Amino acid sequence: MNNNTILVVDDEPLSVKILCHLLKNDYSVVVATSGEEALEIARSDASPDLILMDVIMPGKTGYDVCSELKRDPQTDGIPVILVTGLSEESDEKRGLDLGAVDYIQKPFSPSLVRARIRNQLELKKYRNHLEMLVVERTTELQLKQQQLAELNRELENRVAEEVNNSRKKDALLIHQDKLASVGYLAAGVAHEINNPMGFIMSNLKTLLNFTNTLQQYMDALHHSASDEQRAQTAELYADLDVPYIREELPILIAETLEGAERVKSIVLDLKDFACPGKDFMDETDLNRSVQRAANLYQSELSPIAQIELHLGDIPAVECNAQQINLVIANLLMNAAEAIDDHGTITITTHCEGDFVHIDVSDTGHGIADDIREHIFDPFFTTKDVGKGAGLGLSICYGIIKKHGGDIILDSQPGRGTTFTVKVPVNGII
Numbered sequence: 313m314n315n316n317t318i319l320v321v322d323d324e325p326l327s328v329k330i331l332c333h334l335l336k337n338d339y340s341v342v343v344a345t346s347g348e349e350a351l352e353i354a355r356s357d358a359s360p361d362l363i364l365m366d367v368i369m370p371g372k373t374g375y376d377v378c379s380e381l382k383r384d385p386q387t388d389g390i391p392v393i394l395v396t397g398l399s400e401e402s403d404e405k406r407g408l409d410l411g412a413v414d415y416i417q418k419p420f421s422p423s424l425v426r427a428r429i430r431n432q433l434e435l436k437k438y439r440n441h442l443e444m445l446v447v448e449r450t451t452e453l454q455l456k457q458q459q460l461a462e463l464n465r466e467l468e469n470r471v472a473e474e475v476n477n478s479r480k481k482d483a484l485l486i487h488q489d490k491l492a493s494v495g496y497l498a499a500g501v502a503h504e505i506n507n508p509m510g511f512i513m514s515n516l517k518t519l520l521n522f523t524n525t526l527q528q529y530m531d532a533l534h535h536s537a538s539d540e541q542r543a544q545t546a547e548l549y550a551d552l553d554v555p556y557i558r559e560e561l562p563i564l565i566a567e568t569l570e571g572a573e574r575v576k577s578i579v580l581d582l583k584d585f586a587c588p589g590k591d592f593m594d595e596t597d598l599n600r601s602v603q604r605a606a607n608l609y610q611s612e613l614s615p616i617a618q619i620e621l622h623l624g625d626i627p628a629v630e631c632n633a634q635q636i637n638l639v640i641a642n643l644l645m646n647a648a649e650a651i652d653d654h655g656t657i658t659i660t661t662h663c664e665g666d667f668v669h670i671d672v673s674d675t676g677h678g679i680a681d682d683i684r685e686h687i688f689d690p691f692f693t694t695k696d697v698g699k700g701a702g703l704g705l706s707i708c709y710g711i712i713k714k715h716g717g718d719i720i721l722d723s724q725p726g727r728g729t730t731f732t733v734k735v736p737v738n739g740i741i
Protein backbone atom coordinates (compact mmCIF):
# COMPACT_ATOMS: atom_id res chain seq x y z
CA MET A 313 0.00 0.00 0.00
CA ASN A 314 1.28 3.44 -0.84
CA ASN A 315 0.36 6.48 1.20
CA ASN A 316 -1.98 8.08 -1.35
CA THR A 317 -5.51 8.90 -0.22
CA ILE A 318 -8.48 8.40 -2.52
CA LEU A 319 -11.76 10.15 -1.82
CA VAL A 320 -14.70 8.09 -3.05
CA VAL A 321 -17.84 10.21 -3.54
CA ASP A 322 -21.11 8.39 -4.18
CA ASP A 323 -24.59 8.42 -2.68
CA GLU A 324 -25.11 4.74 -3.53
CA PRO A 325 -23.89 2.59 -0.61
CA LEU A 326 -23.31 -0.39 -2.88
CA SER A 327 -21.12 1.54 -5.26
CA VAL A 328 -19.17 2.90 -2.30
CA LYS A 329 -18.72 -0.55 -0.91
CA ILE A 330 -17.48 -1.97 -4.22
CA LEU A 331 -15.01 0.85 -4.79
CA CYS A 332 -13.70 0.71 -1.23
CA HIS A 333 -13.19 -2.96 -1.57
CA LEU A 334 -11.37 -2.44 -4.83
CA LEU A 335 -8.98 0.15 -3.48
CA LYS A 336 -8.42 -0.53 0.20
CA ASN A 337 -5.34 -2.72 -0.31
CA ASP A 338 -3.46 -0.10 -2.29
CA TYR A 339 -4.68 3.25 -0.89
CA SER A 340 -6.19 4.93 2.14
CA VAL A 341 -9.79 5.42 1.20
CA VAL A 342 -12.04 8.21 2.48
CA VAL A 343 -15.75 8.31 1.66
CA ALA A 344 -18.21 11.14 1.08
CA THR A 345 -21.84 10.47 0.29
CA SER A 346 -22.68 13.88 -1.16
CA GLY A 347 -21.11 16.61 -3.27
CA GLU A 348 -21.18 19.04 -0.32
CA GLU A 349 -19.33 16.60 1.92
CA ALA A 350 -16.78 15.94 -0.84
CA LEU A 351 -16.02 19.71 -1.12
CA GLU A 352 -15.60 19.98 2.62
CA ILE A 353 -13.08 17.11 2.73
CA ALA A 354 -11.21 18.40 -0.34
CA ARG A 355 -10.80 21.84 1.29
CA SER A 356 -9.74 20.43 4.65
CA ASP A 357 -6.16 19.84 5.80
CA ALA A 358 -6.60 16.16 4.97
CA SER A 359 -7.31 16.79 1.29
CA PRO A 360 -7.12 13.62 -0.88
CA ASP A 361 -4.63 12.84 -3.67
CA LEU A 362 -7.40 11.85 -6.07
CA ILE A 363 -11.20 11.91 -6.16
CA LEU A 364 -13.33 9.18 -7.62
CA MET A 365 -16.78 10.66 -7.95
CA ASP A 366 -20.26 9.74 -9.10
CA VAL A 367 -21.97 12.28 -11.36
CA ILE A 368 -25.61 11.97 -10.46
CA MET A 369 -26.17 12.73 -6.79
CA PRO A 370 -28.88 14.61 -4.91
CA GLY A 371 -27.80 18.22 -4.12
CA LYS A 372 -24.52 19.10 -5.80
CA THR A 373 -23.82 16.82 -8.76
CA GLY A 374 -20.39 15.49 -9.71
CA TYR A 375 -20.22 18.24 -12.40
CA ASP A 376 -20.95 20.98 -9.81
CA VAL A 377 -18.29 19.67 -7.45
CA CYS A 378 -15.81 19.34 -10.29
CA SER A 379 -16.21 22.93 -11.44
CA GLU A 380 -16.08 24.28 -7.85
CA LEU A 381 -12.89 22.35 -7.16
CA LYS A 382 -11.27 23.73 -10.33
CA ARG A 383 -12.23 27.32 -9.46
CA ASP A 384 -10.46 27.15 -6.10
CA PRO A 385 -6.62 27.34 -6.31
CA GLN A 386 -6.43 25.33 -3.10
CA THR A 387 -8.18 22.33 -4.71
CA ASP A 388 -7.68 22.74 -8.45
CA GLY A 389 -4.66 20.39 -8.40
CA ILE A 390 -6.64 17.36 -7.15
CA PRO A 391 -7.34 15.02 -10.09
CA VAL A 392 -11.01 14.05 -10.36
CA ILE A 393 -12.18 10.86 -12.11
CA LEU A 394 -15.90 10.79 -12.76
CA VAL A 395 -17.62 7.41 -12.41
CA THR A 396 -21.13 7.20 -13.83
CA GLY A 397 -23.83 5.23 -15.54
CA LEU A 398 -24.37 8.02 -18.05
CA SER A 399 -23.21 6.79 -21.39
CA GLU A 400 -23.61 9.69 -23.82
CA GLU A 401 -20.45 11.11 -25.34
CA SER A 402 -21.73 14.61 -24.51
CA ASP A 403 -21.87 13.70 -20.79
CA GLU A 404 -18.26 12.56 -20.89
CA LYS A 405 -17.22 15.71 -22.73
CA ARG A 406 -19.04 17.91 -20.21
CA GLY A 407 -17.22 16.27 -17.33
CA LEU A 408 -13.84 16.66 -19.01
CA ASP A 409 -14.62 20.29 -19.92
CA LEU A 410 -15.36 21.04 -16.28
CA GLY A 411 -11.89 19.83 -15.31
CA ALA A 412 -12.26 16.10 -14.65
CA VAL A 413 -9.11 14.22 -15.71
CA ASP A 414 -10.86 11.00 -16.68
CA TYR A 415 -14.25 9.39 -17.05
CA ILE A 416 -15.16 5.80 -16.16
CA GLN A 417 -18.47 4.24 -17.12
CA LYS A 418 -20.42 1.86 -14.92
CA PRO A 419 -20.31 -1.04 -14.90
CA PHE A 420 -16.55 -0.85 -14.73
CA SER A 421 -13.82 -3.40 -14.83
CA PRO A 422 -11.80 -3.33 -11.55
CA SER A 423 -8.46 -3.58 -13.30
CA LEU A 424 -9.38 -0.63 -15.56
CA VAL A 425 -10.28 1.50 -12.50
CA ARG A 426 -7.00 0.54 -10.81
CA ALA A 427 -4.98 1.30 -13.94
CA ARG A 428 -6.62 4.68 -14.51
CA ILE A 429 -6.15 5.68 -10.88
CA ARG A 430 -2.51 4.60 -10.98
CA ASN A 431 -1.95 6.62 -14.19
CA GLN A 432 -3.52 9.74 -12.79
CA LEU A 433 -1.55 9.49 -9.55
CA GLU A 434 1.67 9.03 -11.57
CA LEU A 435 0.80 12.07 -13.66
CA LYS A 436 0.07 14.05 -10.53
CA LYS A 437 3.41 13.01 -9.07
CA TYR A 438 5.22 14.23 -12.21
CA ARG A 439 3.22 17.42 -12.27
CA ASN A 440 4.05 18.08 -8.62
CA HIS A 441 7.68 17.35 -9.28
CA LEU A 442 7.67 19.71 -12.26
CA GLU A 443 5.96 22.42 -10.26
CA MET A 444 8.54 22.00 -7.53
CA LEU A 445 11.33 22.30 -10.10
CA VAL A 446 9.75 25.45 -11.51
CA VAL A 447 9.50 26.94 -8.02
CA GLU A 448 13.11 25.98 -7.28
CA ARG A 449 14.35 27.43 -10.58
CA THR A 450 12.28 30.57 -10.11
CA THR A 451 13.71 31.04 -6.64
CA GLU A 452 17.22 30.48 -7.99
CA LEU A 453 16.55 32.96 -10.78
CA GLN A 454 15.19 35.52 -8.36
CA LEU A 455 18.27 35.09 -6.21
CA LYS A 456 20.53 35.53 -9.23
CA GLN A 457 18.53 38.58 -10.26
CA GLN A 458 18.97 40.07 -6.81
CA GLN A 459 22.70 39.35 -6.92
CA LEU A 460 22.89 40.93 -10.38
CA ALA A 461 20.99 44.01 -9.21
CA GLU A 462 23.38 44.25 -6.27
CA LEU A 463 26.40 43.92 -8.55
CA ASN A 464 24.88 46.51 -10.83
CA ARG A 465 24.43 48.92 -7.95
CA GLU A 466 27.99 48.29 -6.82
CA LEU A 467 29.22 48.89 -10.36
CA GLU A 468 27.24 52.11 -10.66
CA ASN A 469 28.67 53.31 -7.35
CA ARG A 470 32.18 52.50 -8.50
CA VAL A 471 31.68 54.28 -11.83
CA ALA A 472 30.28 57.32 -10.00
CA GLU A 473 33.28 57.24 -7.67
CA GLU A 474 35.72 56.96 -10.60
CA VAL A 475 34.02 59.82 -12.45
CA ASN A 476 34.21 61.89 -9.32
CA ASN A 477 37.90 61.08 -8.81
CA SER A 478 38.73 61.83 -12.40
CA ARG A 479 36.87 65.17 -12.16
CA LYS A 480 38.94 65.99 -9.11
CA LYS A 481 42.11 65.02 -11.00
CA ASP A 482 41.07 67.21 -13.95
CA ALA A 483 40.50 70.13 -11.64
CA LEU A 484 43.89 69.52 -10.04
CA LEU A 485 45.63 69.36 -13.42
CA ILE A 486 43.99 72.57 -14.54
CA HIS A 487 44.98 74.16 -11.29
CA GLN A 488 48.58 72.99 -11.62
CA ASP A 489 48.77 74.12 -15.21
CA LYS A 490 47.33 77.47 -14.25
CA LEU A 491 50.00 77.86 -11.62
CA ALA A 492 52.67 76.92 -14.16
CA SER A 493 51.40 79.44 -16.68
CA VAL A 494 51.09 82.11 -14.03
CA GLY A 495 54.70 81.38 -13.05
CA TYR A 496 55.78 81.80 -16.64
CA LEU A 497 53.75 84.95 -16.84
CA ALA A 498 55.27 86.28 -13.65
CA ALA A 499 58.74 86.27 -15.23
CA GLY A 500 57.49 88.38 -18.13
CA VAL A 501 55.53 90.70 -15.89
CA ALA A 502 58.48 91.19 -13.55
CA HIS A 503 60.56 92.28 -16.49
CA GLU A 504 57.81 94.57 -17.74
CA ILE A 505 57.40 96.18 -14.33
CA ASN A 506 61.13 96.42 -13.66
CA ASN A 507 61.67 98.72 -16.59
CA PRO A 508 59.34 101.58 -15.56
CA MET A 509 60.23 101.00 -11.90
CA GLY A 510 63.88 101.59 -12.84
CA PHE A 511 63.30 105.05 -14.21
CA ILE A 512 60.68 105.89 -11.57
CA MET A 513 63.35 105.24 -8.90
CA SER A 514 66.02 107.19 -10.75
CA ASN A 515 63.60 110.10 -11.35
CA LEU A 516 62.62 110.13 -7.69
CA LYS A 517 66.31 110.35 -6.68
CA THR A 518 66.84 113.26 -9.08
CA LEU A 519 63.69 114.90 -7.75
CA LEU A 520 65.04 114.53 -4.21
CA ASN A 521 68.28 116.23 -5.26
CA PHE A 522 66.33 118.99 -7.00
CA THR A 523 64.23 119.49 -3.88
CA ASN A 524 67.37 119.83 -1.72
CA THR A 525 68.87 122.33 -4.13
CA LEU A 526 65.69 124.39 -4.32
CA GLN A 527 65.45 124.30 -0.55
CA GLN A 528 69.00 125.71 -0.32
CA TYR A 529 68.17 128.45 -2.84
CA MET A 530 64.90 129.37 -1.06
CA ASP A 531 66.71 129.58 2.32
CA ALA A 532 69.24 131.96 0.76
CA LEU A 533 66.40 133.97 -0.78
CA HIS A 534 64.72 134.19 2.58
CA HIS A 535 67.79 135.67 4.20
CA SER A 536 68.60 138.17 1.38
CA ALA A 537 68.00 141.39 3.25
CA SER A 538 71.10 143.36 2.22
CA ASP A 539 72.36 144.16 -1.30
CA GLU A 540 75.37 141.99 -0.68
CA GLN A 541 73.20 139.04 0.30
CA ARG A 542 71.01 139.58 -2.74
CA ALA A 543 74.08 139.53 -4.98
CA GLN A 544 75.18 136.25 -3.36
CA THR A 545 71.74 134.76 -3.90
CA ALA A 546 71.81 135.72 -7.55
CA GLU A 547 75.16 133.98 -7.85
CA LEU A 548 73.73 130.93 -6.12
CA TYR A 549 70.80 130.97 -8.62
CA ALA A 550 73.30 130.55 -11.43
CA ASP A 551 75.57 128.09 -9.55
CA LEU A 552 72.71 125.81 -8.58
CA ASP A 553 71.37 125.96 -12.11
CA VAL A 554 67.88 126.76 -10.85
CA PRO A 555 66.54 127.56 -14.38
CA TYR A 556 67.52 124.04 -15.47
CA ILE A 557 65.79 122.55 -12.47
CA ARG A 558 62.64 124.58 -13.19
CA GLU A 559 62.65 123.31 -16.74
CA GLU A 560 63.33 119.67 -15.80
CA LEU A 561 60.93 119.40 -12.88
CA PRO A 562 57.63 119.07 -14.81
CA ILE A 563 59.26 116.73 -17.34
CA LEU A 564 60.57 114.43 -14.60
CA ILE A 565 57.24 114.40 -12.76
CA ALA A 566 55.29 113.65 -15.97
CA GLU A 567 57.71 110.84 -16.83
CA THR A 568 57.42 109.36 -13.35
CA LEU A 569 53.63 109.50 -13.46
CA GLU A 570 53.66 107.81 -16.85
CA GLY A 571 55.88 105.02 -15.47
CA ALA A 572 53.53 104.58 -12.53
CA GLU A 573 50.58 104.41 -14.93
CA ARG A 574 52.33 101.66 -16.90
CA VAL A 575 52.96 99.62 -13.76
CA LYS A 576 49.33 100.09 -12.78
CA SER A 577 48.02 98.92 -16.14
CA ILE A 578 50.32 95.86 -16.16
CA VAL A 579 49.13 94.87 -12.73
CA LEU A 580 45.50 95.33 -13.83
CA ASP A 581 46.05 93.21 -16.94
CA LEU A 582 47.68 90.52 -14.85
CA LYS A 583 44.86 90.57 -12.35
CA ASP A 584 42.18 90.36 -15.05
CA PHE A 585 44.00 87.77 -17.11
CA ALA A 586 45.35 85.34 -14.58
CA CYS A 587 42.66 85.56 -11.95
CA PRO A 588 39.50 87.27 -13.11
CA GLY A 589 38.15 86.36 -9.69
CA LYS A 590 35.45 84.06 -10.96
CA ASP A 591 35.35 80.49 -12.05
CA PHE A 592 32.04 80.33 -13.86
CA MET A 593 30.38 81.11 -17.16
CA ASP A 594 29.93 84.75 -17.99
CA GLU A 595 29.65 87.02 -21.01
CA THR A 596 33.24 87.60 -22.05
CA ASP A 597 34.90 89.80 -24.64
CA LEU A 598 37.48 87.38 -26.08
CA ASN A 599 39.20 90.21 -27.99
CA ARG A 600 40.06 91.75 -24.63
CA SER A 601 41.35 88.39 -23.39
CA VAL A 602 43.60 88.11 -26.46
CA GLN A 603 44.74 91.71 -26.08
CA ARG A 604 45.64 91.21 -22.43
CA ALA A 605 47.51 88.01 -23.18
CA ALA A 606 49.52 89.83 -25.84
CA ASN A 607 50.26 92.73 -23.49
CA LEU A 608 51.45 90.43 -20.77
CA TYR A 609 53.54 88.05 -22.84
CA GLN A 610 54.93 90.40 -25.45
CA SER A 611 57.91 91.58 -23.45
CA GLU A 612 58.90 88.11 -22.28
CA LEU A 613 58.53 86.67 -25.77
CA SER A 614 60.03 89.63 -27.63
CA PRO A 615 63.49 88.02 -28.08
CA ILE A 616 61.76 85.09 -29.82
CA ALA A 617 58.67 86.44 -31.49
CA GLN A 618 56.68 89.45 -32.46
CA ILE A 619 53.00 89.11 -31.49
CA GLU A 620 50.57 90.46 -34.09
CA LEU A 621 46.85 90.78 -33.48
CA HIS A 622 44.01 90.87 -36.00
CA LEU A 623 40.95 91.26 -33.85
CA GLY A 624 37.67 90.94 -35.73
CA ASP A 625 34.19 92.06 -34.88
CA ILE A 626 33.03 89.32 -32.50
CA PRO A 627 30.10 89.09 -30.09
CA ALA A 628 30.50 88.56 -26.35
CA VAL A 629 30.86 84.86 -25.62
CA GLU A 630 29.24 82.94 -22.77
CA CYS A 631 32.25 81.15 -21.33
CA ASN A 632 34.51 80.63 -18.34
CA ALA A 633 36.94 83.49 -18.98
CA GLN A 634 39.59 82.17 -16.63
CA GLN A 635 39.74 78.86 -18.48
CA ILE A 636 39.71 80.41 -21.97
CA ASN A 637 42.58 82.72 -20.89
CA LEU A 638 44.48 79.62 -19.87
CA VAL A 639 43.91 78.14 -23.34
CA ILE A 640 45.18 81.31 -25.05
CA ALA A 641 48.23 81.40 -22.74
CA ASN A 642 49.07 77.73 -23.42
CA LEU A 643 48.78 78.16 -27.20
CA LEU A 644 50.94 81.30 -27.06
CA MET A 645 53.62 79.50 -25.07
CA ASN A 646 53.57 76.49 -27.42
CA ALA A 647 53.82 78.82 -30.41
CA ALA A 648 56.82 80.61 -28.90
CA GLU A 649 58.46 77.30 -28.02
CA ALA A 650 58.08 76.13 -31.64
CA ILE A 651 59.97 79.13 -33.04
CA ASP A 652 63.63 78.25 -33.39
CA ASP A 653 65.21 81.60 -34.14
CA HIS A 654 62.90 84.56 -34.35
CA GLY A 655 59.41 84.62 -35.83
CA THR A 656 55.90 85.92 -35.64
CA ILE A 657 52.90 84.78 -33.67
CA THR A 658 49.64 86.00 -35.13
CA ILE A 659 46.37 85.85 -33.23
CA THR A 660 43.24 86.39 -35.27
CA THR A 661 39.65 86.48 -34.05
CA HIS A 662 36.47 86.29 -36.09
CA CYS A 663 32.95 84.95 -35.89
CA GLU A 664 31.57 82.07 -37.96
CA GLY A 665 27.95 81.11 -37.39
CA ASP A 666 27.40 80.44 -33.69
CA PHE A 667 31.13 80.18 -32.96
CA VAL A 668 33.89 82.65 -32.25
CA HIS A 669 37.20 81.52 -33.74
CA ILE A 670 40.58 82.34 -32.25
CA ASP A 671 43.46 81.37 -34.56
CA VAL A 672 46.91 81.23 -32.99
CA SER A 673 49.49 80.93 -35.79
CA ASP A 674 53.22 80.74 -35.55
CA THR A 675 56.09 80.64 -37.98
CA GLY A 676 57.74 77.84 -36.03
CA HIS A 677 59.04 74.44 -37.05
CA GLY A 678 55.56 72.87 -37.40
CA ILE A 679 54.35 69.48 -36.24
CA ALA A 680 55.53 66.29 -37.94
CA ASP A 681 52.78 64.12 -39.44
CA ASP A 682 53.59 61.10 -37.26
CA ILE A 683 52.99 62.88 -33.95
CA ARG A 684 49.93 64.92 -34.93
CA GLU A 685 47.42 62.44 -33.58
CA HIS A 686 49.19 62.37 -30.20
CA ILE A 687 49.70 66.02 -29.37
CA PHE A 688 46.40 66.33 -27.49
CA ASP A 689 47.17 63.22 -25.41
CA PRO A 690 47.93 63.93 -21.77
CA PHE A 691 51.68 63.75 -21.02
CA PHE A 692 52.67 63.72 -24.69
CA THR A 693 55.63 66.02 -25.17
CA THR A 694 58.61 66.36 -27.47
CA LYS A 695 60.40 68.44 -24.88
CA ASP A 696 63.42 67.05 -23.05
CA VAL A 697 62.78 65.18 -19.81
CA GLY A 698 61.92 67.59 -17.05
CA LYS A 699 61.25 70.48 -19.43
CA GLY A 700 57.51 70.01 -19.98
CA ALA A 701 54.71 67.89 -18.60
CA GLY A 702 52.99 67.50 -21.96
CA LEU A 703 49.75 68.65 -20.41
CA GLY A 704 49.18 72.04 -22.06
CA LEU A 705 47.23 70.89 -25.11
CA SER A 706 45.29 68.13 -23.34
CA ILE A 707 44.08 70.67 -20.81
CA CYS A 708 43.17 73.14 -23.61
CA TYR A 709 41.28 70.36 -25.38
CA GLY A 710 39.39 69.42 -22.20
CA ILE A 711 38.42 73.02 -21.52
CA ILE A 712 37.23 73.73 -25.05
CA LYS A 713 35.31 70.45 -25.34
CA LYS A 714 33.62 71.24 -22.03
CA HIS A 715 32.51 74.53 -23.56
CA GLY A 716 31.00 72.63 -26.52
CA GLY A 717 33.71 73.93 -28.84
CA ASP A 718 36.64 72.44 -30.71
CA ILE A 719 40.35 72.89 -31.37
CA ILE A 720 41.56 72.31 -34.91
CA LEU A 721 45.15 71.88 -35.95
CA ASP A 722 46.72 72.92 -39.20
CA SER A 723 50.46 72.53 -39.45
CA GLN A 724 53.06 72.54 -42.18
CA PRO A 725 56.36 71.08 -41.03
CA GLY A 726 59.10 73.64 -41.49
CA ARG A 727 56.68 76.51 -42.03
CA GLY A 728 54.45 76.86 -39.02
CA THR A 729 51.31 75.87 -37.18
CA THR A 730 47.85 77.26 -36.63
CA PHE A 731 45.59 76.17 -33.81
CA THR A 732 41.99 77.27 -34.31
CA VAL A 733 39.93 77.43 -31.14
CA LYS A 734 36.18 77.48 -31.72
CA VAL A 735 34.05 78.63 -28.79
CA PRO A 736 30.25 78.61 -29.03
CA VAL A 737 28.78 82.07 -28.50
CA ASN A 738 26.15 80.63 -26.17
CA GLY A 739 28.23 78.33 -23.99
CA ILE A 740 26.90 74.99 -22.81
CA ILE A 741 28.45 74.41 -19.36
Ligand SMILES: Nc1ncnc2c1ncn2[C@@H]1O[C@H](COP(=O)(O)OP(=O)(O)OP(=O)(O)O)[C@@H](O)[C@H]1O
Binds near residue numbers: 687695702
Ligand atom coordinates in the same frame (compact mmCIF):
# COMPACT_ATOMS: atom_id res chain seq x y z
N1 LIG B 1 52.64 75.46 -32.05
C1 LIG B 1 53.27 74.30 -32.05
N2 LIG B 1 54.23 74.01 -32.97
C2 LIG B 1 54.87 72.84 -32.98
N3 LIG B 1 54.65 71.82 -32.10
C3 LIG B 1 53.71 72.03 -31.18
C4 LIG B 1 52.98 73.26 -31.08
N4 LIG B 1 52.12 73.15 -30.06
C5 LIG B 1 52.30 71.93 -29.54
N5 LIG B 1 53.25 71.25 -30.17
C6 LIG B 1 53.71 69.87 -29.94
O1 LIG B 1 52.75 69.24 -29.09
C7 LIG B 1 53.39 68.72 -27.93
C8 LIG B 1 52.43 68.76 -26.78
O2 LIG B 1 52.13 70.09 -26.40
P1 LIG B 1 51.64 70.40 -24.94
O3 LIG B 1 51.41 71.85 -24.84
O4 LIG B 1 50.52 69.49 -24.64
O5 LIG B 1 52.84 69.93 -24.04
P2 LIG B 1 54.27 70.58 -23.93
O6 LIG B 1 54.25 71.97 -24.49
O7 LIG B 1 55.25 69.64 -24.53
O8 LIG B 1 54.47 70.61 -22.37
P3 LIG B 1 53.76 71.63 -21.35
O9 LIG B 1 52.75 72.44 -22.11
O10 LIG B 1 53.10 70.73 -20.35
O11 LIG B 1 54.86 72.45 -20.81
C9 LIG B 1 54.61 69.59 -27.76
O12 LIG B 1 55.62 68.91 -27.03
C10 LIG B 1 55.03 69.82 -29.21
O13 LIG B 1 55.74 68.75 -29.73
Ligand SMILES: [Mg+2]
Binds near residue numbers: 642645646703704705
Ligand atom coordinates in the same frame (compact mmCIF):
# COMPACT_ATOMS: atom_id res chain seq x y z
MG1 LIG C 1 52.74 73.36 -23.92
